[in-house]
Amino acid sequence: MRRIRIVVAYDGTEFHGWQVQPGLPTVQGWLEKVAAEIEGAPVKVHGSGRTDAGVHALGQVAAFSIRNPIPCSNLRKAMNRLLPRAIRVLEASEAAQDFHPRYHAHSKTYEYRIWREEVCPPHRRLYLCHFPYPLHEERMMELAPLFEGEHDFSAFAAADERDELGGSKVRRIFESRMRREGAELVFRVRGSGFLKHMVRMMAGALVEAGKGNLRREEFQARLEPGFAGKAGPAMPASGLFLVSVEYES
Amino acid sequence: MRRIRIVVAYDGTEFHGWQVQPGLPTVQGWLEKVAAEIEGAPVKVHGSGRTDAGVHALGQVAAFSIRNPIPCSNLRKAMNRLLPRAIRVLEASEAAQDFHPRYHAHSKTYEYRIWREEVCPPHRRLYLCHFPYPLHEERMMELAPLFEGEHDFSAFAAADERDELGGSKVRRIFESRMRREGAELVFRVRGSGFLKHMVRMMAGALVEAGKGNLRREEFQARLEPGFAGKAGPAMPASGLFLVSVEYES
Numbered sequence: 001m002r003r004i005r006i007v008v009a010y011d012g013t014e015f016h017g018w019q020v021q022p023g024l025p026t027v028q029g030w031l032e033k034v035a036a037e038i039e040g041a042p043v044k045v046h047g048s049g050r051t052d053a054g055v056h057a058l059g060q061v062a063a064f065s066i067r068n069p070i071p072c073s074n075l076r077k078a079m080n081r082l083l084p085r086a087i088r089v090l091e092a093s094e095a096a097q098d099f100h101p102r103y104h105a106h107s108k109t110y111e112y113r114i115w116r117e118e119v120c121p122p123h124r125r126l127y128l129c130h131f132p133y134p135l136h137e138e139r140m141m142e143l144a145p146l147f148e149g150e151h152d153f154s155a156f157a158a159a160d161e162r163d164e165l166g167g168s169k170v171r172r173i174f175e176s177r178m179r180r181e182g183a184e185l186v187f188r189v190r191g192s193g194f195l196k197h198m199v200r201m202m203a204g205a206l207v208e209a210g211k212g213n214l215r216r217e218e219f220q221a222r223l224e225p226g227f228a229g230k231a232g233p234a235m236p237a238s239g240l241f242l243v244s245v246e247y248e249s
Numbered sequence: 250m251r252r253i254r255i256v257v258a259y260d261g262t263e264f265h266g267w268q269v270q271p272g273l274p275t276v277q278g279w280l281e282k283v284a285a286e287i288e289g290a291p292v293k294v295h296g297s298g299r300t301d302a303g304v305h306a307l308g309q310v311a312a313f314s315i316r317n318p319i320p321c322s323n324l325r326k327a328m329n330r331l332l333p334r335a336i337r338v339l340e341a342s343e344a345a346q347d348f349h350p351r352y353h354a355h356s357k358t359y360e361y362r363i364w365r366e367e368v369c370p371p372h373r374r375l376y377l378c379h380f381p382y383p384l385h386e387e388r389m390m391e392l393a394p395l396f397e398g399e400h401d402f403s404a405f406a407a408a409d410e411r412d413e414l415g416g417s418k419v420r421r422i423f424e425s426r427m428r429r430e431g432a433e434l435v436f437r438v439r440g441s442g443f444l445k446h447m448v449r450m451m452a453g454a455l456v457e458a459g460k461g462n463l464r465r466e467e468f469q470a471r472l473e474p475g476f477a478g479k480a481g482p483a484m485p486a487s488g489l490f491l492v493s494v495e496y497e498s
Contacts, residue, residue, distance in 0.1 A: 011371040056372065077367075085374045118326075122260040123305065125334045127372055 001065040004075065005095035006031075008060045011086040012237065013126045017053040018060070027051075027087055031062060034082040038075065039066045048101040048108065048245040052197070054237030056127060059090070059244040061101045101245065107174055108194065109243040112187040112203040112235060128184070129239030135210035137185060140178050143209050143219055144187060147176035147202060151223040155231035156202055157195035169195060178206060190246075197234045205232035250314040253324065254344035255280075257309045260335040261486065262375045266302040267309070276300075276336055280311060283331040287324065288315045297350040297357065297494040301446070303486030305376060308339070308493040310350045350494065356423055357443065358492040361436040361452040361484060377433070378488030384459035386434060389427050392458050392468055393436060396425035396451060400472040404480035405451055406444035418444060427455060439495075446483045454481035 008031070016024040020032065028045055035043035045064045051057060070078065076092040083089070113128050115121075120130040154169040172192040179186050187203050205222060208214045214232070222231040257280070265273040269281065277294055284292035296311045319327065325341040332338070362377050364370075369379040403418040421441040428435050436452050454471060457463045463481070471480040 009371050011374070080368065085369065086371045088368050088371050090368060119329065119337050119339060120334065122258050122335045122337050123376055125260070 001067055001097070002069075003063060003065050003095045003097050003099050004072070005061065005063050005091075005093050005099060005101070006076075006079075006089050007091040008057060008062055009088050009090055010057050010060070011126070012051060012054045012056045014084075014086055015053065017055070018047055018050045027057075027060075028062075030083055030087055031064075031079075034079050035064050035066065037082060038070065038078055039068050041067075046101055048105050049194070050196075051240075051242055052200075052237050055240045055242065056238075057242040060242055061105070061245040061247075063095055063099055063101050104247055105193075105245050106248050107190050107192055107246045109175075109188065109190040109246070110194070110199045111241045111243050112189075112199060113239045113241070114185040114187075114203075114207075114235075115183055116185055117183045126238055127241075129236050131207065133211075135185070135207065136212060137178075137180065137210060140185070140206045140210040143216065144176050144178040144206060146220060146223065147173045147189065149173060152225045152227075153195055153198055153223075154225075155222045155227045155229060156198045156205070158197040158234070159230075161196045171195070171198075176202075188243075200234040200237070200240060201231050203235040203239070207235065208232045250316055250346070251318075252312060252314050252344045252346050252348050253321070254310065254312050254340075254342050254348060254350070255325075255328075255338050256340040257306060257311055258337050258339055259306050259309070260375070261300060261303045261305045263333075263335055264302065266304070267296055267299045276306075276309075277311075279332055279336055280313075280328075283328050284313050284315065286331060287319065287327055288317050290316075295350055297354050298443070298491075299445075300489075300491055301449075301486050304489045304491065305487075306491040309491055310354070310494040310496075312344055312348055312350050353496055354442075354494050355497050356439050356441055356495045358424075358437065358439040358495070359443070359448045360490045360492050361438075361448060362488045362490070363434040363436075363452075363456075363484075364432055365434055366432045375487055376490075378485050380456065382460075384434070384456065385461060386427075386429065386459060389434070389455045389459040392465065393425050393427040393455060395469060395472065396422045396438065398422060401474045401476075402444055402447055402472075403474075404471045404476045404478060405447045405454070407446040407483070408479075410445045420444070420447075425451075437492075449483040449486070449489060450480050452484040452488070456484065457481045 010027050016026050018027045020029045031045045043064050045062050047062045072092040076089045079089045115128040115130045118132045150172045153171050175190040259276050265275050267276045269278045280294045292313050294311050294313045321341040325338045328338045364377040364379045367381045399421045402420050424439040426437050458468050
């Protein structure tokens with residue numbers, strides 16, 4: 001068997017997220033269907049992690065095993081021919097037999113994009129969160145780096161994951177910054193791993209602080225082990241991009 | 250009655266073009282519905298011209314008459330609150346009583362965008378035409394300015410408009426250029442007016458020349474009054490943007 005590593009971009013708008021769900025269009029579901037068609041047998045595709053419905057990816061990493069000897073560049077073309085245009089295989093390459101995109105990932109980088117002007121351009125609307133109301137952006141830029149380091153992110157997990165017993169909620173954040181890019185406020189975060197809804201809730205806590213609803217100490221308290229409850233609202237999926245997944249070379 | 254001039258941007262993907270069609274979502278249909286809701290009476294919206302299904306606009310100009318004394322900035326906000334997010338009113342202002350966006354337009358500017366790389370980014374796919382095959386781009390850049398000046402564009406009109414007797418097919422083109430912008434080949438054309446499908450067929454003739462299917466003389470022959478037939482294929486709607494409509498100030 002050959003182990004194939006692929007880098008995939010997708011527009012999450014029309015999919016019910018990454019993970020296979022019977023009867024619903026998902027990114028993993030499409031990749032497995034297309035790989036199976038090329039292989040002539042069922043193929044299991046592993047991703048670096050799930051993305052929720054509506055979340056986009058510029059560089060999701062996945063892997064699967066096939067016997068078909070098709071060269072990688074032809075495999076990429078064949079997959080793109082069979083996939084909907086909202087999913088594109090950017091790269092396909094040979095990987096080590098034991099390569100697993102999730103277990104071997106060193107870190108993942110996400111960006112959350114907020115459009116700050118009154119009118120959101122129609123052609124960008126599916127790839128942004130529109131928030132034209134007042135925000136103390138400098139305060140948000142000051143607070144964003146507080147996520148860096150190792151913290152218990154229990155307060156930044158979806159309710160079903162938060163209530164789950166067992167399984168550490170500690171994650172290491174290597175980089176967490178907020179910047180302005182034209183009309184967009186961009187939150188970029190790179191970490192060892194992320195809980196369900198975690199990036200959207202991190203962005204939500206920053207927006208709450210920007211609105212003046214969270215003081216610095218309240219913001220910091222959400223990263224303390226003892227904090228009971230939810231850190232803040234999860235921002236809408238459309239603004240979130242999985243930018244890349246990093247591996248030790 | 251007040252005469253209101255609006256500048257409108259839209260994502261044409263989900264609409265059956267500009268013009269009202271009973272039972273189908275169109276841009277004019279939406280604007281009339283929303284203006285009527287604000288006015289409390291039927292409102293007729295006039296545009297600078299139609300755009301086909303799937304064609305986008307960054308700066309379409311339209312006008313309508315209302316009695317409602319609502320200030321223009323509030324009118325813009327109210328319209329955007331009622332419109333789908335794929336249509337946005339960018340500006341609303343008072344205009345002369347007799348202002349007609351079509352009759353008074355001096356020129357219109359369109360851009361046609363062709364993605365030249367093998368893989369088309371999922372987030373751009375609805376706003377481009379993907380053509381990754383070989384093209385002699387320098388030849389296309391040389392030929393594009395031949396459209397400038399006054400010509401009979403009969404060969405560059407949709408079949409139903411081409412066969413129509415009467416009505417001059419002569420149009421004046423002020424600017425016609427092809428340029429590279431990263432991975433995109435962009436055809437920009439500004440003219441006094443355009444026939445149905447005209448920009449898409451101009452782009453189509455340039456692509457045929459780029460493929461090597463049309464020599465310079467054959468290309469020029471399509472602009473001669475005696476030319477019988479069709480200049481070339483109409484390129485897909487998704488690559489076309491109405492950029493702006495120009496008026497004498």
